[in-house]
Structures are given as structure tokens and as C-alpha cells.
Amino acid sequence: MSVASSCASGSVEVPLLEETIGANLDRTVRDFPDRDALVDVAAGRRWTYRELAADVDALALGLLDLGIEQGDRVGIWAPNRAEWTLVQYATAKIGAILVTVNPAYRSHELEYVLNRSGIRLLVSAGRFRNSDYAGMVEEVRPRCPDLEFTVLFDGPRWDALLERGRLADPAVLARAAAALHPDDPINIQYTSGTTGFPKGATLSHRNILNNGFFVGELCGYTEADRVCVPVPFYHCFGMVMGALACTSHGAAMVIPAPAFDPAATLAAVEAEACTSLYGVPTMFIAELAAPGFDRYDLSSLRTGIMAGSPCPVEVMNEVIERMGMTEVSICYGMTETSPVSTQTRADDSVERRVSTVGRVGPHLEVKVADPRSGRTVPRGTPGELCTRGYSVMIGYWGEPDKTAEVVDREGWMHTGDLAVMDADGYLSITGRIKDMVIRGGENLYPREIEEFLHTHPDVLDVQVIGVPDAKYGEELMAWVRMREGAEPLTADAVRAYCEGRLAHFKIPRYVHVVDEFPMTVTGKIRKVEMRAMAARLLEGAPEGV
Structure with a gap:
């Protein structure tokens, strides 16, 4: 018996509204x-x-x-x-x-x-x-x-x-x-x-x-x-x-x-x-x-x-x-x-x-x-x-x-x-291809936040990822490389820099200072690996660390 393809059409019994x-x-x-x-x-x-x-x-x-x-x-x-x-x-x-x-x-x-x-x-x-x-x-x-x-x-x-x-x-x-x-x-x-x-x-x-x-x-x-x-x-x-x-x-x-x-x-x-x-x-x-x-x-x-x-x-x-x-x-x-x-x-x-x-x-x-x-x-x-x-x-x-x-x-x-579609046409969302972070229903894309954090004078490079959170589903975490001689940034310092300039839900809750980011042999950032490492880092870690 052949398996049906994952496609479905909605009912058309009630007509579309063709008006302004x-x-x-x-x-x-x-x-x-x-x-x-x-x-x-x-x-x-x-x-x-x-x-x-x-x-x-x-x-x-x-x-x-x-x-x-x-x-x-x-x-x-x-x-x-x-x-x-x-x-x-x-x-x-x-x-x-x-x-x-x-x-x-x-x-x-x-x-x-x-x-x-x-x-x-x-x-x-x-x-x-x-x-x-x-x-x-x-x-x-x-x-x-x-x-x-x-x-x-x-x-x-x-x-x-x-x-x-x-x-x-x-x-x-x-x-x-x-x-x-x-x-x-x-x-x-x-x-x-x-x-x-x-x-x-x-x-x-x-x-x-x-x-x-x-x-x-x-x-x-x-x-x-x-x-x-x-x-x-x-x-x-x-x-x-x-x-x-x-x-x-x-x-x-x-x-x-x-x-x-x-x-x-x-x-x-x-x-x-x-x-x-x-x-x-x-x-x-x-x-x-x-x-x-x-x-x-x-x-x-x-x-x-x-x-x-x-x-x-x-x-x-x-x-x-x-x-x-x-x-x-x-x-x-x-x-x-x-x-x-x-x-x-x-x-x-x-x-x-x-x-x-x-x-x-x-x-x-x-x-x-x-x-x-x-x-x-x-x-x-x-x-x-x-x-x-x-x-x-x-x-x-x-x-x-x-x-x-x-x-x-x-x-x-x-x-x-x-997504996965079952035999009755119901869909389950299993993940995201795009690197979107969903925090309490707000869709956040890291690059916008990264580009803003790049304006901080002490930041050499930054990558933002989503990490699991019991209340909001996901929270933001910034991995930061500091310029030579700069003091490591804390979550409080990042929050102070962002307040009044970025919406509150776009401000990273966690900040992790690193020397290098995990990368592929071709030079691409491995955010999947970063998220796995972040989950381990945050187990029992104090707020904002």
C-alpha cells in the first residue's frame, strides 16, 4: 500500500470574501x-x-x-x-x-x-x-x-x-x-x-x-x-x-x-x-x-x-x-x-x-x-x-x-x-531551518542583534543564539569575542548598552565571553554546536552567566 504524500488542501465550502x-x-x-x-x-x-x-x-x-x-x-x-x-x-x-x-x-x-x-x-x-x-x-x-x-x-x-x-x-x-x-x-x-x-x-x-x-x-x-x-x-x-x-x-x-x-x-x-x-x-x-x-x-x-x-x-x-x-x-x-x-x-x-x-x-x-x-x-x-x-x-x-x-x-x-504531516493531515512542527529564535511568541532573528552589538566599542565579534527557557520557550544568549585589552562584558553591561536602543525582548539575557567560536573547516560558524555547549554551560549556572 502506497503512502500518501504530505500535501493537503482546505475546504472551499464557504467562499472567500472578495471585498475591501x-x-x-x-x-x-x-x-x-x-x-x-x-x-x-x-x-x-x-x-x-x-x-x-x-x-x-x-x-x-x-x-x-x-x-x-x-x-x-x-x-x-x-x-x-x-x-x-x-x-x-x-x-x-x-x-x-x-x-x-x-x-x-x-x-x-x-x-x-x-x-x-x-x-x-x-x-x-x-x-x-x-x-x-x-x-x-x-x-x-x-x-x-x-x-x-x-x-x-x-x-x-x-x-x-x-x-x-x-x-x-x-x-x-x-x-x-x-x-x-x-x-x-x-x-x-x-x-x-x-x-x-x-x-x-x-x-x-x-x-x-x-x-x-x-x-x-x-x-x-x-x-x-x-x-x-x-x-x-x-x-x-x-x-x-x-x-x-x-x-x-x-x-x-x-x-x-x-x-x-x-x-x-x-x-x-x-x-x-x-x-x-x-x-x-x-x-x-x-x-x-x-x-x-x-x-x-x-x-x-x-x-x-x-x-x-x-x-x-x-x-x-x-x-x-x-x-x-x-x-x-x-x-x-x-x-x-x-x-x-x-x-x-x-x-x-x-x-x-x-x-x-x-x-x-x-x-x-x-x-x-x-x-x-x-x-x-x-x-x-x-x-x-x-x-x-x-x-x-x-x-x-x-x-x-x-x-x-x-x-x-x-x-x-x-x-x-x-514539519511532519500525519495520515489525517495534522502537522507537527519539529524544528526550524532558519536560525530564528522564538521568545514568548516573539520571532527574533540573531543577525539584527549581532549587528547592533557590533557597535559596542569593546566587541570584536559576536554571535547570538537561542537557548532553552522554561518560561519563554527560548532566551537569547550572546557569545562575544572581546577586543584586545578590553574587560570581559557581563550580561548587565550588555543590558545597559542596549536599553533605550533595542526592544527589551531583543536584549540577550546571557553573555558568554570566548576566544573563538566553533567553526567548520570552511569557516562557517557552527551554531548547532554553540547551542549544545550553551545548554551545558547554563545547567546550574547563575543568572546572566
């Missing part, structure tokens, strides 16, 4: 005008779909009045808040391309994204916690020639933008919307790639609207659902699987806090009777360990999404038993695929949900191929996971050569992940 994000929102508003659309718990504010549409349209008209046009890049740099969502939908309505900037970025990374994508308007928080966004914007602005406008939330320019829009002629917005097409680019998300600095994955209305819609379909969403979204909006998890999954079904999106807070998340689920909760495994672990967990009424929960890294079976059992999320779903994907390619179903066993990343989603194809020959391998055989369909990005912004490295001539996106 703005048109889809308008349709939902007509169907469910008085249902809750958006609840910002921390700010004590809420919008029905009718009210959300009014504010989105006002902001869209304000942007048009400012001179923002279809194809212009509008950056957003802020933690989660209701205004973030208004900007997301207002830019979509006029065809401006929203560039999502990680709120943990510092000036070094902000400048790179502003210049790389040619942002004309940056909408930003003033400050949050230890991040002085306004100060960093002013610091880099002289070096960003494309940046014409900056608007701070809670500032007079934001209020003026909305007020200008409320006084404008709605016909202007209707004309702008009529000129848009579902295949137009609408979002740039910066993600670490195969080499160098982050690349801007460019996504269309069709990409992200359909991905949000079908993720919601597999979660069984209707207008009765209320989805708690503590994951960041700047990433597809928040703005696609969260916002677009909700608005394409008439469901309510609940923002528990600007940044993840276990107690605030649990309180929001209780107060808003949420039926669904999102997070990476570390978030669910923190919620289950929150003081007074058993006092929260979570009886409204039935489903949710866990993604970003594998879920331990003990955690999955607790999420189902103690949180009532009997239909919780595991999703797998990448920014370049809008993001979800595979997903577990509501009736899948706990074993399926902890050992696999589910089956292919609707209107998508997946295959597991030999990385060298490109041939599809038999089921049960490891190879590179590839995906094809509506979700594959338009390309990396301004980098066609980099796009061609990951999307082949037949339209297959090569994920760089090693």
Missing part, C-alpha cells in the same frame, strides 16, 4: 448596528457598531483632508487602545497602508522602519510606562525625510483630525472607497527574516480580511461572541485574528489593558462576559497563576486561540478545565501568511492540540517538501512546511529579491520550519 476591509465593516454595521463592537476596559469606553463606524469614517475623512491618499504609508506606534483600532479601519477605508510599529521598539528601530517604509504620517502614543514615544519621535525626526506629520493620541492634533472629519463631506470618503480593490496593499508588518534587519511583509485587504474571517469561522464566531484580546495589536495576532475576526462576524472586541496584565485580563473576561480569550502559552500560564484566580467568574468562556509556541499538555488541560475553554484552538502561521495557515478544530482531542498545529485552513494548501530537492515527501517524513493560497503576502516592501527567496514561482511560501 471597509466594505466588510460597512456590511457588518448594517447587519448589527446596535451590538457592541469595541470595548476598551481600561479606558472605560465602548462603541456599538454604529458608533464605531461613525468614528472610523470621521477619522478617515480627517486623514483625507490632511492630504493622506491611497498608497501613502501611515505608521502607528502605541500599545493597545481603542484609537489603535480606529486608525486600522480608517486607513483601510481610504487605502492608506498601515505600518504597524512594535511598541517595544526604541529609537534605533523606529528610525529604520520610518525610513524603510517611507512613512508620511506617524500616529503615536505620547508615552507608556518607560517608553517616551514623543521624545524618541523628535529624536529621529530630523533623519527621516519622508515623515511629514506626527499625531499623538490624547493630543490636540488627534482631536482636530477627528473634528475635521466630522465636518467633511461623506461623499469624499465614498469616492475614495470606490477606487479601492481587495488586492490593494493595506498593511506592512515588519518581521525578522532570513537575513539582516526586519523586512516589511506587505499584506492586502484580501490577505488579512479573509484570514481573520476564516480563523473566526473555525472558532465558531457569531454576533453573540465577545473576544478578549490581550495580545498586541501591532502583530497579526491582535489586528487580524482579533479585530478582523470580530468585525467580519459582528462580534465584540474587548481590550483588557494597554499591555498584557493577567489580573486585568481575567477581570475583563468576567466583567464583559467574554466567550473567547487569546494568548501565547506564557500568557495563559500567568493567568492561571494569578492571585485569586478561582474568584474570577470565567463561566462565559468557551473558546479562544493559543499560538506563538507549543503548549504544554498540563497547561492545555488547565485552560480547558479551570477556564472552561473547551473549544480552545491552536493556530500556526507567520506574518508573511497573514498569519494563520493551520488550525485545530473545536472537536479535536487535547492530544491533537498539544502535539500538532492542526490542519490546513479553508482555501489554502500546505505541503511538506524536501528542503534540497523541493519534492513533496511522504506523510510521516520531515521536511520544510510550505503554504499557498490567498494568505501569502504581496511581498516584502521594496525588496523583490528577498521576496523571491521565500515565495517560489508557483506561489508557495517557504516557511523555513521543519
Whole structure:
């Protein structure tokens, strides 16, 4: 009996949405005008779909009045808040391309994204916690020639933008919307790639609207659902699987806090009777360990999404038993695929949900191929996971050569992940071809961090690797060669050098000073050997060593 090949196609029973994000929102508003659309718990504010549409349209008209046009890049740099969502939908309505900037970025990374994508308007928080966004914007602005406008939330320019829009002629917005097409680019998300600095994955209305819609379909969403979204909006998890999954079904999106807070998340689920909760495994672990967990009424929960890294079976059992999320779903994907390619179903066993990343989603194809020959391998055989369909990005912004490295001539996106497909089409991720580090759901590529650490005056050479970590899955470790006469660097010294210039999650937790790196006879760094050596070094070692 022959073994089936490792390829599978998703169902096509429910048709793709062939409309823009703005048109889809308008349709939902007509169907469910008085249902809750958006609840910002921390700010004590809420919008029905009718009210959300009014504010989105006002902001869209304000942007048009400012001179923002279809194809212009509008950056957003802020933690989660209701205004973030208004900007997301207002830019979509006029065809401006929203560039999502990680709120943990510092000036070094902000400048790179502003210049790389040619942002004309940056909408930003003033400050949050230890991040002085306004100060960093002013610091880099002289070096960003494309940046014409900056608007701070809670500032007079934001209020003026909305007020200008409320006084404008709605016909202007209707004309702008009529000129848009579902295949137009609408979002740039910066993600670490195969080499160098982050690349801007460019996504269309069709990409992200359909991905949000079908993720919601597999979660069984209707207008009765209320989805708690503590994951960041700047990433597809928040703005696609969260916002677009909700608005394409008439469901309510609940923002528990600007940044993840276990107690605030649990309180929001209780107060808003949420039926669904999102997070990476570390978030669910923190919620289950929150003081007074058993006092929260979570009886409204039935489903949710866990993604970003594998879920331990003990955690999955607790999420189902103690949180009532009997239909919780595991999703797998990448920014370049809008993001979800595979997903577990509501009736899948706990074993399926902890050992696999589910089956292919609707209107998508997946295959597991030999990385060298490109041939599809038999089921049960490891190879590179590839995906094809509506979700594959338009390309990396301004980098066609980099796009061609990951999307082949037949339209297959090569994920760089090693996977195995079983007889029923379920996929298990077994490793990564790319040297990516995944820390608590954040994808980190060492070369960007290495290039930054090379700017330290005492560093001769540096290699960054991922090492196992019980809490985050992986942590960063820097192997450093010092310049002659320089004092060996400590983890604290590296942290001090990076703070304010690199996002906190990119700062290596461990530093190991060496004279030489393990190398092949041809002169290539052997990171596999480094990771094995690091695991031995860290057994029982003090913090940061």
C-alpha cells in the first residue's frame, strides 16, 4: 500500500470574501448596528457598531483632508487602545497602508522602519510606562525625510483630525472607497527574516480580511461572541485574528489593558462576559497563576486561540478545565501568511492540540517538501512546511529579491520550519531551518542583534543564539569575542548598552565571553554546536552567566 504524500488542501465550502476591509465593516454595521463592537476596559469606553463606524469614517475623512491618499504609508506606534483600532479601519477605508510599529521598539528601530517604509504620517502614543514615544519621535525626526506629520493620541492634533472629519463631506470618503480593490496593499508588518534587519511583509485587504474571517469561522464566531484580546495589536495576532475576526462576524472586541496584565485580563473576561480569550502559552500560564484566580467568574468562556509556541499538555488541560475553554484552538502561521495557515478544530482531542498545529485552513494548501530537492515527501517524513493560497503576502516592501527567496514561482511560501504531516493531515512542527529564535511568541532573528552589538566599542565579534527557557520557550544568549585589552562584558553591561536602543525582548539575557567560536573547516560558524555547549554551560549556572 502506497503512502500518501504530505500535501493537503482546505475546504472551499464557504467562499472567500472578495471585498475591501471597509466594505466588510460597512456590511457588518448594517447587519448589527446596535451590538457592541469595541470595548476598551481600561479606558472605560465602548462603541456599538454604529458608533464605531461613525468614528472610523470621521477619522478617515480627517486623514483625507490632511492630504493622506491611497498608497501613502501611515505608521502607528502605541500599545493597545481603542484609537489603535480606529486608525486600522480608517486607513483601510481610504487605502492608506498601515505600518504597524512594535511598541517595544526604541529609537534605533523606529528610525529604520520610518525610513524603510517611507512613512508620511506617524500616529503615536505620547508615552507608556518607560517608553517616551514623543521624545524618541523628535529624536529621529530630523533623519527621516519622508515623515511629514506626527499625531499623538490624547493630543490636540488627534482631536482636530477627528473634528475635521466630522465636518467633511461623506461623499469624499465614498469616492475614495470606490477606487479601492481587495488586492490593494493595506498593511506592512515588519518581521525578522532570513537575513539582516526586519523586512516589511506587505499584506492586502484580501490577505488579512479573509484570514481573520476564516480563523473566526473555525472558532465558531457569531454576533453573540465577545473576544478578549490581550495580545498586541501591532502583530497579526491582535489586528487580524482579533479585530478582523470580530468585525467580519459582528462580534465584540474587548481590550483588557494597554499591555498584557493577567489580573486585568481575567477581570475583563468576567466583567464583559467574554466567550473567547487569546494568548501565547506564557500568557495563559500567568493567568492561571494569578492571585485569586478561582474568584474570577470565567463561566462565559468557551473558546479562544493559543499560538506563538507549543503548549504544554498540563497547561492545555488547565485552560480547558479551570477556564472552561473547551473549544480552545491552536493556530500556526507567520506574518508573511497573514498569519494563520493551520488550525485545530473545536472537536479535536487535547492530544491533537498539544502535539500538532492542526490542519490546513479553508482555501489554502500546505505541503511538506524536501528542503534540497523541493519534492513533496511522504506523510510521516520531515521536511520544510510550505503554504499557498490567498494568505501569502504581496511581498516584502521594496525588496523583490528577498521576496523571491521565500515565495517560489508557483506561489508557495517557504516557511523555513521543519514539519511532519500525519495520515489525517495534522502537522507537527519539529524544528526550524532558519536560525530564528522564538521568545514568548516573539520571532527574533540573531543577525539584527549581532549587528547592533557590533557597535559596542569593546566587541570584536559576536554571535547570538537561542537557548532553552522554561518560561519563554527560548532566551537569547550572546557569545562575544572581546577586543584586545578590553574587560570581559557581563550580561548587565550588555543590558545597559542596549536599553533605550533595542526592544527589551531583543536584549540577550546571557553573555558568554570566548576566544573563538566553533567553526567548520570552511569557516562557517557552527551554531548547532554553540547551542549544545550553551545548554551545558547554563545547567546550574547563575543568572546572566
